[in-house]
Amino acid sequence: MTQGTGAATAVPDVGAVQPPPEPGGPPGPDGGRRRPARRTWAEALRKDWRLYTFLILPVAFLLLFRYVPMAGNVVAFRRFRPGGSIFGDEWVGLHYVQMFLNDPTFWRVFTNTAILGALTLVVVFPLPIVLALMLNELRSRRFKKVVQTITYLPHFMSIVIVAGFVYELTALNGTINQLITATGGDEIAFMQEADWFRTVYVSSEIWQVVGFGTILYLASLTTIDDQLYEAARIDGANRWQQTWHITLPGIRPTIVVLLILNIGTFMAVGFEKVLLLYNPLTYPTADVIATYLYRVGLTSGSFSYAAAIGLFEALIGLTLVLSANAISKRLVGASLW
Amino acid sequence: MVTTTPKTPDISAVRTVPTTVKDGRAYTVFRMVNVVLLVAICLVTLYPFVNLIAQSFSSQGYIMAGEVNLWPKGFNLTTFERVFGDERFWSGYRNTIIQTVLATTIAMVLTTTMAYALAKGHLKGRSFFIGLVVVTMFFNGGLIPNYLLITDLGLKNSVWAIVLPNAISAFNLLVMKSFFENFPAELEEAASIDGLTTYGVFGRIVVPLSKAVIATMILFYAVSFWNAWFPAFLYLSDPELQPVTLYLRNLLAGAMGSGNEAGMESVQIGANIQAVAMLLTVLPIICFYPFIQKYFVSGVMLGSVKG
Numbered sequence: 001m002t003q004g005t006g007a008a009t010a011v012p013d014v015g016a017v018q019p020p021p022e023p024g025g026p027p028g029p030d031g032g033r034r035r036p037a038r039r040t041w042a043e044a045l046r047k048d049w050r051l052y053t054f055l056i057l058p059v060a061f062l063l064l065f066r067y068v069p070m071a072g073n074v075v076a077f078r079r080f081r082p083g084g085s086i087f088g089d090e091w092v093g094l095h096y097v098q099m100f101l102n103d104p105t106f107w108r109v110f111t112n113t114a115i116l117g118a119l120t121l122v123v124v125f126p127l128p129i130v131l132a133l134m135l136n137e138l139r140s141r142r143f144k145k146v147v148q149t150i151t152y153l154p155h156f157m158s159i160v161i162v163a164g165f166v167y168e169l170t171a172l173n174g175t176i177n178q179l180i181t182a183t184g185g186d187e188i189a190f191m192q193e194a195d196w197f198r199t200v201y202v203s204s205e206i207w208q209v210v211g212f213g214t215i216l217y218l219a220s221l222t223t224i225d226d227q228l229y230e231a232a233r234i235d236g237a238n239r240w241q242q243t244w245h246i247t248l249p250g251i252r253p254t255i256v257v258l259l260i261l262n263i264g265t266f267m268a269v270g271f272e273k274v275l276l277l278y279n280p281l282t283y284p285t286a287d288v289i290a291t292y293l294y295r296v297g298l299t300s301g302s303f304s305y306a307a308a309i310g311l312f313e314a315l316i317g318l319t320l321v322l323s324a325n326a327i328s329k330r331l332v333g334a335s336l337w
Numbered sequence: 338m339v340t341t342t343p344k345t346p347d348i349s350a351v352r353t354v355p356t357t358v359k360d361g362r363a364y365t366v367f368r369m370v371n372v373v374l375l376v377a378i379c380l381v382t383l384y385p386f387v388n389l390i391a392q393s394f395s396s397q398g399y400i401m402a403g404e405v406n407l408w409p410k411g412f413n414l415t416t417f418e419r420v421f422g423d424e425r426f427w428s429g430y431r432n433t434i435i436q437t438v439l440a441t442t443i444a445m446v447l448t449t450t451m452a453y454a455l456a457k458g459h460l461k462g463r464s465f466f467i468g469l470v471v472v473t474m475f476f477n478g479g480l481i482p483n484y485l486l487i488t489d490l491g492l493k494n495s496v497w498a499i500v501l502p503n504a505i506s507a508f509n510l511l512v513m514k515s516f517f518e519n520f521p522a523e524l525e526e527a528a529s530i531d532g533l534t535t536y537g538v539f540g541r542i543v544v545p546l547s548k549a550v551i552a553t554m555i556l557f558y559a560v561s562f563w564n565a566w567f568p569a570f571l572y573l574s575d576p577e578l579q580p581v582t583l584y585l586r587n588l589l590a591g592a593m594g595s596g597n598e599a600g601m602e603s604v605q606i607g608a609n610i611q612a613v614a615m616l617l618t619v620l621p622i623i624c625f626y627p628f629i630q631k632y633f634v635s636g637v638m639l640g641s642v643k644g
Contacts, residue, residue: 044461050535051454055466058451058505062469065502069478069486086485131378134371138351143372145349150379152630156622158564160582164589164615165385168392173403175388181403211382212637218348219638226352239364272567276586290480297481298571310479318476 076308088304096308106309109292112285116274117266119198124205125262128213129255133243135214136221151211163276166204167191191277194284201277201286205270216258217251224250260328264321267313289313345638386619392612393417400609416609420617429581432496433563436580440500440562441555447504448513448554453539455510456517467514474507487572498572499565499580506561509554512640516550517543553636556629563622585614 076096078088100106138144169175170190177187190196228246271290278286297306387407392400396411404410420426455467492498528542566582573579588611
């Protein structure tokens with residue numbers, strides 16, 4: 001409401017100018033606006049030059065900070081000399097590609113990335129659906145709101161804070177170890193044991209993303225027609241059957257689209273989180289492609305080698321997104337674009 | 338009254354079940370279990386915060402003995418005094434605020450103007466420019482080329498390394514574009530008949546009437562810049578420039594005995610110093626949370642309409 005009054009004082013005439021909406025009206029001037037006649041660039045620039053000025057800075061930004069680094073990947077095929085060109089100085093062909101293909105550490109971090117990504121996908125992806133369905137059964141609006149407010153909160157925390165919580169809770173004198181010793185177990189140094197890293201990582205991921213992840217499912221649940229439930233009830237369907245035959249099919253498109261997105265990004269394991277949580281003791285399970293190339297490139301200074309690994313990872317990601325999309329288009333007719 | 342507030346479904350609404358419908362016994366039990374489970378989920382979600390507050394006010398001895406869980410033991414405020422007395426903490430806070438404001442301002446100017454231009458269906462070359470944005474969603478330069486570029490531009494140890502490279506998020510831009518596409522065309526036409534140029538229409542009609550979506554985008558950007566630590570970790574080795582998130586990560590790294598490269602003294606950092614620094618870092622987000630949550634939720638749903 002405040003927005004309304006604020007807008008009205010800023011532009012006093014606007015309220016009077018707007019004609020009432022005509023839902024069934026003829027397409028009229030709008031139709032003409034949407035389907036312009038072909039114009040030459042000279043005409044377009046003369047008429048819309050002010051609009052084009054809006055694009056100058058953003059496009060310059062995109063070219064410099066997005067497209068130059070994209071082109072900068074060429075450094076993966078050229079030898080980089082400190083102080084030299086950021087695109088490298090001399091062609092070395094696939095030298096760096098061969099180098100990482102023959103690097104046992106690369107294959108270890110590749111496997112770690114795939115395992116961590118797959119674990120996250122399998123464990124974390126279904127949970128927001130379950131939580132959304134649980135919220136959907138509530139009959140008190142206030143209680144539902146409270147649960148939503150609380151479970152969304154972790155999403156707003158910096159990764160540094162999340163890492164801090166992990167250290168706090170898994171410390172030898174932390175709450176989790178207190179519970180373990182109270183039930184007669186021995187303390188576990190979670191952050192020092194490679195065997196525990198994946199569990200710790202996935203748990204922190206659950207804590208942070210599941211609540212907020214329900215939003216799109218809840219939005220999708222609101223679009224299910226109440227009459228369907230009504231009809232099902234009359235046909236004698238109980239709540240389980242209603243959930244199975246009405247609710248789940250109703251949110252299936254959302255599930256599919258989000259699954260595609262998640263499959264497409266599953267190799268993009270939370271690099272920053274791993275960087276904050278791992279240490280040399282947990283490298284055997286925790287080290288992922290992104291952290292390895294970070295150390296190779298920025299700690300050891302082998303920029304070209306690291307860029308080759310980075311390019312490889314980016315291409316895998318791109319392939320995954322495109323194929324997940326193609327598959328879902330064929331199977332369920334839903335796709336991202 | 339004209340307002341163009343984006344419409345998103347009310348996801349807190351509950352379905353009304355006719356009173357004539359009787360729940361079966363199994364379903365009644367399920368509903369009770371459901372509520373209990375949801376309460377448990379809330380408690381687990383909140384526990385780290387509770388534990389954090391308890392540790393912040395406890396004395397080091399009780400924390401080391403593993404006796405601090407829900408409630409402070411050995412109540413004291415000396416840690417707060419120590420953190421408050423640390424110049425780095427305050428400069429970190431100041432830097433976080435400066436960098437967040439600057440980065441958000443730049444990002445909003447670029448995103449809003451570009452989204453507005455791209456929302457005009459008749460703009461020649463429009464699909465080319467949209468493609469330019471969409472490509473960045475699926476492929477980016479990667480860590481090394483970006484690092485080399487920033488270094489080559491001489492931006493290391495300058496706030497520009499933090500506030501410039503992430504100025505346009507393709508997601509935010511597409512959300513704004515689809516919002517502007519649905520902006521009532523009659524308003525803009527009437528304004529241009531009244532003699533306003535494109536600049537006038539944008540600045541005096543479109544922006545004032547798009548406050549809700551602009552507020553959402555500001556919060557999206559501001560929260561992500563406020564929480565960021567990695568760009569600062571990469572580009573700001575000068576402690577004078579580091580944001581509070583990096584201060585905190587250095588505390589964590591110091592306490593873990595790894596990553597001394599950031600220049601932290603390698604002494605063991607007391608658990609309660611860490612807790613206090615964390616508490617003071619999350620505090621602003623928690624305070625603003627009730628306000629920003631609503632915008633975030635509607636923003637996420639807006640994005641899903643046309644992603």
